[in-house]
Amino acid sequence: MDFLILGKPGYLVLQALVTGLLVGGVYALIALGIVIINKASGVFNFAHGFMMLIGALIFWSLFQSTGLSPVLVFLFSGVVLTVLSTGVRFPANWKREQRIAVIAVLWGLTGATLIQTDHLLIRALVGTALGSALMGLVIERLTIRPLIGQPLFTSVMMTLAVGQVLLGATQLTWGSVERGLPVFATTNALGLSQAFAPIRISGVLGGMLVIKTELLIAFVLAILTFVAFVLFFNYTTLGLSMRATAESQDLAQAVGLRVRAILAVAWAIAGVLAALAGILHGASTGISITMAGLALRAFPAVLLGGLESIGGAVVGGLVIGVVEKLGTAYFGSDVGEQLMPFVILMIVLIIRPTGLFGEKRIERI
Template identity: 55%
Template sequence: MATLTSTFTQHRRMLTRAAALAAVVLLILWLAPILGGQRSYRLVQSLVTGLLVGGIYALIALGIVIINKASGVFNFAHGWLMLLGGLLFFSFFSTANVSPAAAVGLPLIAGAMVFSTNGWRSLAARRSLIGVGGVTLVGAALLLLPGNDWQFIRAIAGAVIGGVLVGMVVERFAIRPLIGQPLFAMVLMTLAASELLHGVTQLTWGSVEIPLQVFTGLPNLGIPAQIRFGEDLFERAVNIRADLLVAFLLALAAFAIFVAFFQFTSAGLSMRATAENQKLAQSVGLRVRTILAIAWAIAALLATAAGVLQGGASSLSLNMPFLALRAFPAVLLGGLESVGGALVGGIVIGLVQEMSNLLFPGTEAGTELAPYLVLMVVLVIRPDGLFGQKRIERI
């Protein structure tokens, strides 16, 4: 056994290349009937759909990566944050007039949570009170906008405020008390938080599937429901769903904004330092509690955006949180601490899913099995993911 292990270690790179070459050859042989036959449009259709679906997966994966970068915790409650954010958007979107109590109370509670994160003793915290108060007033004013003409603005404001509030509540009462404790305890707490959010969601909105009609107005903007191309290249045109395309573009825009946040702000660097060692980061002056609160607020905001986009492309139901389970392979594939890896991993998983559905029509191979098979192969070759950082511990 030792000799076999030594041989594998010495020739690992050669064996890996041989396995990759064999996989490519088998894939080409498998796709040959489609590439050379009368069904080539289906291949292009699957590739385009996989790319668009992968954008949503990448946005989900980014939220999970943010929590991991800040605290080293793998957040299993992210799927329920998605659904809750989408349902909050639906509630404000479908209501012509929001009650003054809700319109004023929700921003006030969220503002109080944000301000209490820093406290009031430092001068910077006192100055931040002005900013928090201004944002609170703007949020309340947006929620009080009457009529259906303002339903998008009202729904966006309500979903953002509510989603950030839920994220900060989870951090304050579930994660913060465990600072300095083993990470496994925090991971278990995210599982408990997911069950709590599950119960709250089901008690408040029920278990009925809810259509979120946010993309129904695209034809009024001159965008057809189906975008067709390739009539001259293939025997049939390739159809792209306009709602899925818009969701993909919005997901990429949100992704770019938060990547810039991590690259060009001190808060992003502070999150990386906190992920390395919370106690050490606190000892050098970093406010670990504030950093964790910011990370959870951003992750909840990303989850809300993903929930709204996915709900608009399909619907809101209790099955949506399981979509985050399909994004887990994207996180691990790209690397637990890699923001760019989340984008690559999400797109790869989306492509693999749609290609598997093409090869195995009428089965669940694409959505349930194929992403995890790809993940297993990649982790055998690169245990830290495609863009993950290798950790070296000195003894």
């Protein structure tokens, strides 16, 4: 006799729970990038999904075996590293020559990594990190910084416009063809990419539990990324500076922090996180222009956890992932993926508008 949970076989419900948690890891990573921007600049970034798409496509391009122009590689990496270094606080006792030497060494290592074609995964990761960071820097410098002091609604509308511009640039550069991204794959006897076999566990609540290996790897990498950023924000000078800037830009500037440079670095980090989320999602589902819509389903995760809570982003992502897959198991994918996350969001916003972990703000009138 089958073990039933609300009329559904128990193993199917458990399958939905496990898959939801794994998918929720990617949602949490998307939410983390949005929260970082909101904490740093107070802007809810509606362009995040399109940044994901471009980051994933940059990775796909660099993952191919074609060589790159050394001149362009070193020029590009030098510009990005120089700009990023403006937001980093070097030790006070370091001389100017020491700082330049560190940047030069990083420049050389980065350029050499991008030129070589023996380790395509490493090249793609490094190149995507630089490209997506530059994308974040350009967006901040050209579209967000000129709006400082303007109503917040103006900046939010700007991110919507930026998203459409990024979509147009994507279609002009890469087209609209769906692409596979065999990152978490092995090579078969014919030399072709083949996905890792899923993990199968039989005899679970009357059936078999199937765990996709690529989803499991993506979940682990997403959680490790979250842990790395928690350590970054709590134990590094730049991370502490970003936290101080998020609390009060005026006070941060009063103590000598370069607020505008820190905001630029925050956008660069968000660009890298968006690219990583795009890569992890694309590795299991492929890359298409519909990927940008994934961030729309992650917005409930952001608001559920709280707009300024990094831990809340993770919890919100996991909850939305589970709700989505349980809804799919019981009511179908249309209800589960398109309706259930937003129903949960509406309920939470009615009960607790600041989200589960958001801070209540008291405004004096």
